[in-house]
Amino acid sequence: MALNILVVDDSSVMRSIIIKTLKLTDLPLGDIWEAENGEEGLRLLQEKWIDLALVDIHMPVMDGEEMIRRLRKKDQYENLPVIVISSESDPCKIEMMLKQGATFIHKPFKPEILKEVIIDITGVNYEDKD
Amino acid sequence: MKTKIEKALEEATISTFEDICFMYPVPELKDIQKNLKLEAAAEVKYRGEFTGKLLIETRGGLFSAIAANILSNDSPGSRQKKDALGEIANIICGNIVPYLGLGGRGYKIESPKSLNKDELLKQKSQAKPLAKVTLNFNQGRVDVKFFVDDNSAAKEKKG
Numbered sequence: 663m664a665l666n667i668l669v670v671d672d673s674s675v676m677r678s679i680i681i682k683t684l685k686l687t688d689l690p691l692g693d694i695w696e697a698e699n700g701e702e703g704l705r706l707l708q709e710k711w712i713d714l715a716l717v718d719i720h721m722p723v724m725d726g727e728e729m730i731r732r733l734r735k736k737d738q739y740e741n742l743p744v745i746v747i748s749s750e751s752d753p754c755k756i757e758m759m760l761k762q763g764a765t766f767i768h769k770p771f772k773p774e775i776l777k778e779v780i781i782d783i784t785g786v787n788y789e790d791k792d
Numbered sequence: 793m794k795t796k797i798e799k800a801l802e803e804a805t806i807s808t809f810e811d812i813c814f815m816y817p818v819p820e821l822k823d824i825q826k827n828l829k830l831e832a833a834a835e836v837k838y839r840g841e842f843t844g845k846l847l848i849e850t851r852g853g854l855f856s857a858i859a860a861n862i863l864s865n866d867s868p869g870s871r872q873k874k875d876a877l878g879e880i881a882n883i884i885c886g887n888i889v890p891y892l893g894l895g896g897r898g899y900k901i902e903s904p905k906s907l908n909k910d911e912l913l914k915q916k917s918q919a920k921p922l923a924k925v926t927l928n929f930n931q932g933r934v935d936v937k938f939f940v941d942d943n944s945a946a947k948e949k950k951g
Contacts, residue, residue, distance in 0.1 A: 675875040678863050679812055720901070749886025752897050769883045770804075770811035 664692035665786055666711055670703035670729065671718040671747075680716055680747060687777035689786060700729025707733060712742070714784055717764070719748040719755065727755070730762045743783040747771065797891050797938065798923040804887035805925050805936050808880055813861045817927040825933045828852040833907040834878045836885040840899030842892050844922075844940040846885040847907075848877060852932020878904025881936075888923075888938055 667684065671677045677696050684691060695710055697703040701724040703717065715733075719726040726746060733739040744764040750756060756766050765779055780786060794802070809815045828851035837845045850858070859868035859876035868876070882904050889899045921937035 673875065673879055675859075675862060675872065675879045679879070682862070682864060749883045749901070751886060751890040752899060754897060769886065770808045772811050 663713075663786065664690040665713045665780070665784060666692040666695070668695045668697060668703060668706055668710075668712045668715040670697045670700060670715065670721070670726065672698050672721040673718075674698075676718065683771070683773050683776055684716075686773035687780065689777060689780055698723075700724030700726060700732075703729050704732060707739060707742075714743045714745070714780065716745045716747055719746060719750050719759070727758060727762075730759065730764055734762055743780075745776075745779060745783070795923065797888065798925070800888055800891045801884070801923040801936060801938050802925045804884045805927060805934070808883050808887075809927065809929075809934070812880065812883065813858050815857070815861055815929055817929055819928075821926065821928050821933070825852065825928050828932055830912065831855045831932075832873070832877060833912050834874065834881045834904050835907060836878070836881045836904045837902045838885055838889050838899055839902070840889065840892070840897075842940050842942075844938070846881055846888065847921075847937045847939065848881040848884070849912075849935045849937075850877065850932065851934075852929075854929060854932040854934055857929070857931045874906040878906060884936060885938075892940065 669677050669680050671680065681694055684694065695706050695712065697706050699721040703715065717726040717729060730744055733742065745767055746759045746764045747767045747769060749769040759766055765783055767775060767779060806817060809817065831850055832855040833847060833849045835845045835847045855873055855877060856868060858880060859873040860866055862876050863872060882901060885901055889901070919939065922940045923938045925936050927934050
């Protein structure tokens with residue numbers, strides 16, 4: 663199974679970094695969708711089949727915290743794997759994300775770390791690539 | 793002896809360049825790198841128990857090389873170069889504020905801002921940074937300076 667991934671970050675450069683890093687993981691990737699904020703992210707979640715969301719915290723319009731809170735209220739996204747990728751260091755904020763069932767990756771991050779976390783939370787493996 | 797913040801700034805800068813830009817610093821500063829002309833700068837302000845900013849400056853073609861490496865694009869546009877440098881500053885700053893006390897609780901890091909020549913000149917006349925790191929790359933060098941608005945208020949200790 664190839665993973666369809668949603669990348670939510672207001673910085674186009676950061677989205678490029680994340681997508682580049684995703685490609686370096688050598689994991690089976692399907693479609694990658696990009697959103698500039700939580701609101702756009704939620705809309706794409708409704709429109710597309712998405713297996714994993716990578717979400718920033720600080721974004722205009724709707725931040726990552728609010729996006730995750732809203733998606734967890736919907737039955738179909740209750741168990742959607744979500745990884746928060748941020749340079750946020752406030753332990754209270756990070757704890758809040760973890761309580762919402764998200765996994766936290768601190769920037770900067772290596773492809774190996776991202777790969778490990780994705781395998782861990784999605785169960786995807788290399789055989790799925792072909 | 794380096795302070796905790798100086799060590800943290802060096803580590804965060806190195807890992808950001810290695811993990812995000814795939815650029816690896818070389819240990820020695822060559823004479824030619826010492827005299828390189830400043831080409832670009834960006835700053836990120838932070839607010840919390842302390843306020844201040846992180847300033848990043850590039851020389852010797854690094855401004856373009858950072859964006860080219862991040863975006864896998866040999867000819868990045870001006871906007872892309874500014875955004876890439878700002879993003880690097882943002883990541884490094886996020887890694888340093890926890891060293892100011894309270895483990896980073898309650899800090900807000902503002903969006904990065906690219907600085908023009910006038911703003912750069914203004915920066916030069918400002919207070920001494922709490923920590924500073926210079927990294928050398930084949931193409932040039934980067935200087936990262938971390939400022940706290942009132943240095944005397946920082947709870948950082950030597951060692």
